Amino acid sequence: SVILYLGADLKNKLFGQHLASRIILKSLNEFMSNDNPEKPLVLSLHGPSGTGKTFVSQLIAKNIYKEGMNSKFVHFFTSTLHFRHSSLISTYKQWIKGNVSNCERSMFIFDEMDKMHPGLIDSIKPFLDYHHKVDGISYRKSIYIFLSNDGAESIIETALDFWRTGRDREEIELKDLEESLSFSIFNNEKSGFYHSSLIENNLVDFFVPFLPLEYSHVVQCIMAEMKIRASKGNGKPNLDVAHKVASELQYLPKIERAFSSTGCKTIQKKLNFYT
Numbered sequence: 347s348v349i350l351y352l353g354a355d356l357k358n359k360l361f362g363q364h365l366a367s368r369i370i371l372k373s374l375n376e377f378m379s380n381d382n383p384e385k386p387l388v389l390s391l392h393g394p395s396g397t398g399k400t401f402v403s404q405l406i407a408k409n410i411y412k413e414g415m416n417s418k419f420v421h422f423f424t425s426t427l428h429f430r431h432s433s434l435i436s437t438y439k440q441w442i443k444g445n446v447s448n449c450e451r452s453m454f455i456f457d458e459m460d461k462m463h464p465g466l467i468d469s470i471k472p473f474l475d476y477h478h479k480v481d482g483i484s485y486r487k488s489i490y491i492f493l494s495n496d497g498a499e500s501i502i503e504t505a506l507d508f509w510r511t512g513r514d515r516e517e518i519e520l521k522d523l524e525e526s527l528s529f530s531i532f533n534n535e536k537s538g539f540y541h542s543s544l545i546e547n548n549l550v551d552f553f554v555p556f557l558p559l560e561y562s563h564v565v566q567c568i569m570a571e572m573k574i575r576a577s578k579g580n581g582k583p584n585l586d587v588a589h590k591v592a593s594e595l596q597y598l599p600k601i602e603r604a605f606s607s608t609g610c611k612t613i614q615k616k617l618n619f620y621t
């Protein structure tokens with residue numbers, strides 16, 4: 347099944363994100379095996395830059411649709427410029443409507459929610475709600491994924507607290523983060539969810555926290571990237587080089603150097619110097 351392989355992908359390819367893996371697998375499993383869901387699946391992914399939010403969306407797409415992100419049923423909104431124009435609201439609504447009437451199992455990914463015009467996200471509320479049909483179309487089998495850095499500070503704070511007190515990060519539970527996360531998202535004027543009716547009406551099924559990545563996770567990312575390159579006949583994985591590249595990144599806070607400040611994001615470029 348779809349979910350069997352997603353589980354394996356999350357386990358083998360996504361590093362340092364036990365909470366996100368668990369929530370995503372469970373929610374998709376339930377949603378995909380339900381022939382008659384009450385509402386679409388709405389996941390909101392939060393966390394610092396380079397921690398795997400976009401990457402996970404790609405894994406989800408790949409496991410649901412044969413062509414993954416290239417599938418004509420997967421729609422990725424990323425132009426921050428468009429998000430700033432409230433005049434585009436009706437265009438977006440029409441667009442979602444058109445796509446879902448074409449395929450009820452459509453997936454919409456909204457990148458950079460933090461830069462989205464505040465009115466836009468509320469304008470798609472009818473699609474995300476518990477309606478049987480809207481203008482004759484059922485949206486209940488569609489999937490919406492929001493990506494943002496909103497709430498990253500509160501996630502980092504919790505992770506740092508565990509780090510400083512020597513507790514295993516895998517002991518962090520959703521309840522340690524959920525409240526502060528939804529609070530900071532809803533009350534931050536700069537957040538795309540600022541006073542959003544989606545939150546007020548509980549239409550977001552899960553707020554999925556992505557933790558800041560540690561040195562060891564960065565090494566794992568680099569090794570994974572080296573394996574991909576090797577499979578294309580380009581070099582071979584080398585742990586010494588992986589450590590070298592990982593130690594070139596910046597870590598925060600300055601003294602403790604607990605977390606990579608760019609997650610695994612800049613390793614591609616750094617790796618190019620060694621190959």
Ligand SMILES: Nc1ncnc2c1ncn2[C@@H]1O[C@H](COP(=O)(O)OP(=O)(O)OP(=O)(O)O)[C@@H](O)[C@H]1O
Binds near residue numbers: 393
């Ligand atoms: N937790 C992770 N496990 C494995 N690889 C990762 C992880 N996080 C990031 N990566 C790697 O780093 C690349 C960049 O990460 P990604 O684009 O998913 O970050 P992001 O969280 O979406 O960041 P941003 O908030 O800046 O958009 C990914 O393509 C992936 O190769």
